[in-house]
Amino acid sequence: MSEIWTHIPIMAPQIADFLLSNPQGVYVDGTLGLGGHAKFFLSRLGPQARLLGFDKDEEALKMAVERVNDQRLTAFHESYTQAPKELKKLGIAGADGALFDLGLSSYQLDNPARGFSIIHEGPLDMRFDRQNPLSVEVIVNTWPMDQLERILQDYGEERNAAKIALAIMQARRTERITTTSCLAKIVENVYGGKRGKTHPATQTFQALRIACNRELEAVETALGALQDIVKPGGRAAVLTFHSLEDRLVKNRFKELAKSGEWRLVNKHAISPSYEETRQNRRARSAKLRVIERIKA
């Protein structure tokens, strides 16, 4: 069953070139996903290397372990915010490199049962971690209107945030909103139908997913603890997929560089090649930033 799901790792050779300076080193893959980057990295690393892989999604993690099938990988069903704790437990002072490939995998998006897709009918779920009691269904059916409006604005930069929040409130008064298509329809009606290539509910889905998984909080926490993840001389790479995440990373990296303890490896975000975006649609919005720890 697991072999039907795919996720093409983005900019894997470039990221490997940036991160893998020590062939026998310790590396952190904060977002193991289906193990695409992990497998690629391990193919370039020596027999003594170690890779600690984290993912909040237990199903994805199991598939990744199966696919990577390598003793050098240790997988953790945890948020990457727990990386400092796990490194410490293993007696590792810091990793030679860490990757955070943010957001969701194609497996999560393409699997209707996970409720991330606007176009496939599914339960309104969107949890990375299915042990999380907070699903998007809970959010849209119980959160007050001002909070819904705020997350649509803050996490979706949705220009119709107030109208959509109101439409959700009205719809849930009649019937509980339980499916992706039901929510997509509510937003579509606010927009007066579908126009152009992008579904009008795209920003709403993004905002609710970010809120449900507390995604930006996790990014902030990990970036705030990079010195407990990466050792001096080591590097961290972050792949982002929307402007909110990229802004966060860009600003945090700038602050770190100002401290004199870190240096920006690339001043501007790197985008995938035209060839890569042609082969992998998901790569289109990707941006890569890399930073190096130069001092303890």
Ligand SMILES: C[S@@+](CC[C@H](N)C(=O)[O-])C[C@H]1O[C@@H](n2cnc3c(N)ncnc32)[C@H](O)[C@@H]1O
């Ligand atoms: C873009 S995918 C990673 C794909 C992976 N690099 C690959 O090549 O297969 C992002 C993954 O990060 C996971 N994720 C999101 N937030 C997380 C967090 N705070 N901690 C750990 N994993 C997280 C998601 O569940 C998802 O599987």
